Amino acid sequence: MKIGLDIMGGDYAPKATVLGAIEAYKVLSGHILVLIGDKDAAVSILRENNFNPDNFEYIHTTEVIGMGEHPTKAVVQKPDSSISVGFKLLKEGQIQAFSSAGNTGAMLVGAMFSVKTIPGILRPAITTIVPKLKGGLGILLDVGANADCKPEVLVQFGVLGSLMAQNVYNIDNPRVALMNIGEEEEKGNLLCQATYPLMRETSLFNFVGNAEGRDLFSDNADVFVCDGFTGNIILKLAESFYVATRKKGLKDEFFDRFNYEQYGGSPILGVNGAVVVGHGISNPEAIKNMVLLSKDMVESELVGKITQAFQ
Amino acid sequence: MKIGLDIMGGDYAPKATVLGAIEAYKVLSGHILVLIGDKDAAVSILRENNFNPDNFEYIHTTEVIGMGEHPTKAVVQKPDSSISVGFKLLKEGQIQAFSSAGNTGAMLVGAMFSVKTIPGILRPAITTIVPKLKGGLGILLDVGANADCKPEVLVQFGVLGSLMAQNVYNIDNPRVALMNIGEEEEKGNLLCQATYPLMRETSLFNFVGNAEGRDLFSDNADVFVCDGFTGNIILKLAESFYVATRKKGLKDEFFDRFNYEQYGGSPILGVNGAVVVGHGISNPEAIKNMVLLSKDMVESELVGKITQAFQ
Structure with missing residues (x-):
């Protein structure tokens, strides 16, 4: 190669x-x-x-x-x-x-x-990995390629993230969640409200429902789908939090896994x-x-x- | 009283x-x-x-x-x-x-x-405070009252946050930033692109441009404005990061200021x-x-x- x-x-x-x-x-x-x-x-x-x-x-x-x-x-x-x-x-x-x-x-x-x-x-997505508190990792996409997304685009991101998790990170039957601001189906902005039923009905991946900001490091899902605006803010916020832990001299294996040096980069899927x-x-x-x-x-x-x- | x-x-x-x-x-x-x-x-x-x-x-x-x-x-x-x-x-x-x-x-x-x-x-907003790495605090709004916002609503949030910072937290001439995914005016989703020029032209508050996820804990601004979807995800993500530092036994004054117990609650402005x-x-x-x-x-x-x- x-x-x-x-x-x-x-x-x-x-x-x-x-x-x-x-x-x-x-x-x-x-x-x-x-x-x-x-x-x-x-x-x-x-x-x-x-x-x-x-x-x-x-x-x-x-x-x-x-x-x-x-x-x-x-x-x-x-x-x-x-x-x-x-x-x-x-x-x-x-x-x-x-x-x-x-x-x-x-x-x-x-x-x-x-x-x-x-x-x-419809649109490619930029992905990143997110460490899980219990070990292992999840995938977040899109983190910046598409600031505004249509519901069908988010569904495709679910497919892309799922295939990435399966094939590159060997995660079996990856659980795909929609980043949202509540657990219930009817919660969220108009985009999420329109996307949820499409994801629920799809057979293209294993949809497990909504995830909230607090779930990102949990083991509730393997793939977190959002538009590129939301994902980019999450990515940069998480990065700054990691930088803060370093500045404060706090060292821990979990926070170290936020270190972009370790995962190397973000695939364009x-x-x-x-x-x-x-x-x-x-x-x-x-x-x-x-x-x-x-x-x-x-x-x-x-x-x-x-x-x-x-x- | x-x-x-x-x-x-x-x-x-x-x-x-x-x-x-x-x-x-x-x-x-x-x-x-x-x-x-x-x-x-x-x-x-x-x-x-x-x-x-x-x-x-x-x-x-x-x-x-x-x-x-x-x-x-x-x-x-x-x-x-x-x-x-x-x-x-x-x-x-x-x-x-x-x-x-x-x-x-x-x-x-x-x-x-x-x-x-x-x-x-037009719409009330739920606010929260965000600690700054250098000490002091900023204000983030909306964190969940309005999942979808119009540009004029975000401009009003700038006024609300600015008055809150000034009167409750004694911050002089508070700097108001628009939460976005790039520094330049033309960056962001359609909402931010439409909001930026309105904020730039307003005399109602001291607009300092876009802020990114990584700026939230910085001293670049005092008030961070976003729709309630974005703000709620930020809030819950920051909270979970704080919880992670505690779980990992990391204790630091900066992270402790994420502790909701300290600031008590979120005003509805x-x-x-x-x-x-x-x-x-x-x-x-x-x-x-x-x-x-x-x-x-x-x-x-x-x-x-x-x-x-x-x-």
Whole structure:
């Protein structure tokens, strides 16, 4: 398998990304890591770290999409950016997975422009994992791709999250919950009220009803579905809470599992390829785990299984 | 001042509420606490605790609205419930404040049926406080009264939160932020995109732009405005995070300030009276603080100031 990594993406790129590639190399036996970006910069960082540059393949690019750039404009106007080229390679099958800690919006737009959405999927979703207090993990989606969603889109997120939980995290018959503000069916905003009956009737996943904010770390469900506005606020709030525990010197295995470095990144589900977006502040450890997650997505044949489910 | 307390509201009522009334009595010099509910039960609990029942006034009621009851139905069908009677007393001016740890929906409906919404207010909001990492606190609203909101309603919440911060918490020229999923004006869901320009143009409060989930505990703003769906999820998630820190044996002054017991309850802003809703699991300490918060609302003349602002 050839795994593409955008070495220009992230606040500490290319140093953090190239060092992350070294870490990934150590555990990626038999797979080839393709570094996409400024080859000279990469080789020089590798040499400084006494690492043989021949262990990687390279696709040299000359442009970089900045973290603050407008996604669509940037992807169109910078065809030789590491993100644009990465997606070109993914589309052509020259790499089987692509990940970047760069501009999330550009990654989403790039995916939709190049490998495109899987037929039948209304909107792709960005997912994240959430640790459970009792151990193990859950999946939350969407965390930012779609600020406004229709009920049918949320139902599809249930399918995507369920397949992800099953195939990548080996969770059997994943329990899917709708993020809401009450347990009863009639509770919630108009979106949830319209979504609940659709989820209750579906045979596409194992719907277990509404979940509330307090249930996110519980073992009541494995997949939590919400629109991207709600999910993004939850994600950033949880992250800030984790940061607060660290600032206060509180260390605990549960809170440590909030650490984005551990889970590496957020897959974009619903597009025709294994695509993972990393946190902007990714360090080498996070980059390594992002690469490994993209590999897991390929090995679990998740994209094929999603395609099948929507046929 | 006469302060009304529903002694039948909450999971541990009437014991926790009556014991909370004793605690409140100790610091409420010059004010009279009116206990609304089963008088015999109250007197018996007071005697058990060697407390002179004559220190309180009583309004005996025979009905109780359960935590799970349908708010509107319950308020209509149980006119002699402690909540219905409490609002009757508030409307008639026999008490100047009313608080309850009972059914939140019934408290909201009861307030709107009896003292009614302040003229000009589109929808009342339930508020909560959020601790800041650097000390001090912010205000978040709405946390559950309105799952779906219009842009103009969010603008009004900005006014309500700002007046609350100013008058009850003595925050000078409070900074009001819109809860969103990006810093830039054009970010967010359709609601936020429509609300931002209205807030930017308003002279009714000091708008400081968008806040993200990660800003909630920061010192970037004093008032965080969102619809009741988003706010309720934030509130319950933050609460569960606090519970997790306690379960893990992590103790810190910052996390302790998440403890609902300390702040006592959530004022319903925008109605014609000082009304506070407490947490269902309120213990005596929480009840005491809920009563004190309702007193603070009266002393700060918050309702009058809100009325003036909307004239």
